[in-house]
Amino acid sequence: MRLVGVGVGPGDPELVTVKGVRVLREADLVVVPVMDPSERGRAEATVRAHLDPDAAERISRLVFALDDRGGATAERLSAWEAAADAVAAHLRARGGTVAFATIGDPNIYSTFTYLADAVRERVPGVEVSTVPGITAMQDLAARSGTVLCEGTESLALLPLTAGVEAFERALSGFDSVVAYKGGRQMPALQEVLARHGRLEDAVYGAALGLPDEQVGPAAGAPDNAPYLSTVLVPARRTERGGKL
Amino acid sequence: MRLVGVGVGPGDPELVTVKGVRVLREADLVVVPVMDPSERGRAEATVRAHLDPDAAERISRLVFALDDRGGATAERLSAWEAAADAVAAHLRARGGTVAFATIGDPNIYSTFTYLADAVRERVPGVEVSTVPGITAMQDLAARSGTVLCEGTESLALLPLTAGVEAFERALSGFDSVVAYKGGRQMPALQEVLARHGRLEDAVYGAALGLPDEQVGPAAGAPDNAPYLSTVLVPARRTERGGKL
Numbered sequence: 001m002r003l004v005g006v007g008v009g010p011g012d013p014e015l016v017t018v019k020g021v022r023v024l025r026e027a028d029l030v031v032v033p034v035m036d037p038s039e040r041g042r043a044e045a046t047v048r049a050h051l052d053p054d055a056a057e058r059i060s061r062l063v064f065a066l067d068d069r070g071g072a073t074a075e076r077l078s079a080w081e082a083a084a085d086a087v088a089a090h091l092r093a094r095g096g097t098v099a100f101a102t103i104g105d106p107n108i109y110s111t112f113t114y115l116a117d118a119v120r121e122r123v124p125g126v127e128v129s130t131v132p133g134i135t136a137m138q139d140l141a142a143r144s145g146t147v148l149c150e151g152t153e154s155l156a157l158l159p160l161t162a163g164v165e166a167f168e169r170a171l172s173g174f175d176s177v178v179a180y181k182g183g184r185q186m187p188a189l190q191e192v193l194a195r196h197g198r199l200e201d202a203v204y205g206a207a208l209g210l211p212d213e214q215v216g217p218a219a220g221a222p223d224n225a226p227y228l229s230t231v232l233v234p235a236r237r238t239e240r241g242g243k244l
Numbered sequence: 245m246r247l248v249g250v251g252v253g254p255g256d257p258e259l260v261t262v263k264g265v266r267v268l269r270e271a272d273l274v275v276v277p278v279m280d281p282s283e284r285g286r287a288e289a290t291v292r293a294h295l296d297p298d299a300a301e302r303i304s305r306l307v308f309a310l311d312d313r314g315g316a317t318a319e320r321l322s323a324w325e326a327a328a329d330a331v332a333a334h335l336r337a338r339g340g341t342v343a344f345a346t347i348g349d350p351n352i353y354s355t356f357t358y359l360a361d362a363v364r365e366r367v368p369g370v371e372v373s374t375v376p377g378i379t380a381m382q383d384l385a386a387r388s389g390t391v392l393c394e395g396t397e398s399l400a401l402l403p404l405t406a407g408v409e410a411f412e413r414a415l416s417g418f419d420s421v422v423a424y425k426g427g428r429q430m431p432a433l434q435e436v437l438a439r440h441g442r443l444e445d446a447v448y449g450a451a452l453g454l455p456d457e458q459v460g461p462a463a464g465a466p467d468n469a470p471y472l473s474t475v476l477v478p479a480r481r482t483e484r485g486g487k488l
Contacts, residue, residue, distance in 0.1 A: 007382075009261070012263070013262075014261060014262045014263035014266065015259050015261050015263055015376065016261060016262055016296075017253070017258065017259050017260065017262075017378060018257075018258045018259070018260055018261075018262065018265065019256070019258035019259055021262065022258065023431065025438070050262075054437075065464075068277075077306075104356050105385075106386075107382065107383050107385040107386060107391050107392045107393075108382070108385075108393055109389065109393055109394060109395075112417075113394045114265075114394075115389050128389070129386070129389070130384060130385070130386040130389075132259065132378045132382035132383055133378075133382075133388045134376045134377075134378070134383070135382075136262060138251075138351065138376035138377075139350050140377055141349075141351040141374070142350075142351060142373070142375060142376045145373070145374075146351065147351050147357050148349075148351045148352050149351075149352055149353055149401070150353060150354075150357045151353075151403075151405075152403055152405050153402075153406075153411060154400065154402035154406060154414065154487075155400070155401040155402070156391070156398065156399070156400050157399040157400075157401070158396075158397075158398035158399070158402075159395075159397065160394055161395075161396050162260070162396040162398060164485065166269040166398060169417065173413065173417060174400065186355070189301075217447040218320065218466075242472070
């Protein structure tokens with residue numbers, strides 16, 4: 001019995017790996033997280049782009065909170081418990097391999113971590129593995145033409161849910177800084193960036209690879225940005241060591 | 245005229261994206277970096293796994309220093325200049341699209357950054373773009389079963405060529421820390437990790453996805469590790485907020 005977390009990238013169906021596609025095709029059941037059972041999430045869209053239409057019956061939607069604002073509320077815990085129960089029930093009844101498609105990478109701020117822990121508790125001996133996926137940070141770097149790090153530069157990645165103060169400390173101590181989940185704290189983020197003279201080079205992105213994609217200067221990011229938004233602050237590179 | 249940096253992942257040919265495969269197949273010329281012109285590099289192995297055998301004539305090896313130890317020496321600068329000259333000559337003579345296959349991601353510690361700058365200087369108006377790729381950090385997390393970050397945890401990534409002191413500062417200020425290019429500084433790295441009580445959880449990897457792959461506890465890493473080695477130090481998670 002196996003549970004595999006497959007990173008399917010930020011939204012563009014082409015940004016899943018060849019291995020990810022193979023594992024999704026070979027799985028006995030492909031679980032996709034949705035916020036609402038009647039809605040097709042972005043992980044599901046990528047899964048469907050690579051599965052034969054007659055394999056659609058192997059896709060199962062599980063309501064699974066992607067949004068961890070406000071910590072582990074009773075409602076969210078209950079959704080996670082129900083998702084783990086469903087996966088555990090399938091594994092006990094039919095064995096085989098369940099693939100969980102997660103946006104981005106399954107080991108970087110992914111709900112797969114919680115699902116895997118909960119399934120391990122329910123199904124002793126289940127083999128858990130992951131297939132890496134492209135993160136929003138990498139996709140935004142590519143789409144905006146931003147070099148994340150080079151030479152001896154350091155990179156800090158953190159969610160704004162950790163607080164704007166943590167972001168400001170990272171800005172002082174690291175060369176390049178990436179903030180996830182900026183959403184409603186965008187004005188505070190812009191204020192910190194302006195104060196450090198870093199607003200001009202910073203890049204903002206949301207809904208990467210989707211029809212409503214937003215990519216542009218962080219200075220122009222909306223005050224109430226989507227929860228799954230990304231801000232890249234590239235290193236200052238006036239004297240680039242390795243440059244030809 | 246287009247130059248595309250394609251991230252092909254750390255070594256496993258299956259860890260390239262579907263988009264990466266398409267761009268490599270559509271390119272008029274695929275450039276692969278090698279340390280020595282007679283040697284097949286790991287980027288080339290992944291490229292060849294996805295191109296038809298009769299497309300092999302479109303693959304061109306360019307001697308391109310992957311190792312930036314010791315800064316920009318005359319020999320390395322000269323290799324980069326020669327590589328940029330070759331790509332520029334192709335674009336001027338034939339136009340079309342040149343794809344440069346780079347291990348990992350083209351915007352994260354990749355020599356593509358230097359090549360792109362040098363080609364831009366030589367071919368005004370060339371369109372430069374990138375396709376993201378799986379990084380060694382992500383592949384090692386998957387292969388070792390290590391969660392890189394969850395919830396509000398922060399992640400620091402830096403090369404050991406920036407100094408062991410920078411690594412130690414990251415260890416104090418961040419939850420999870422990843423060090424690249426540990427190579428010859430492995431004993432110093434282990435000493436710092438032991439002093440901070442973090443050696444036990446740290447994971448070491450090199451040659452990921454290749455026949456001589458090394459994945460295991462950082463405590464057991466060889467004193468003289470390969471240049472392209474990775475050490476992951478996961479966050480302390482005795483009280484995991486989001487855990488069920």
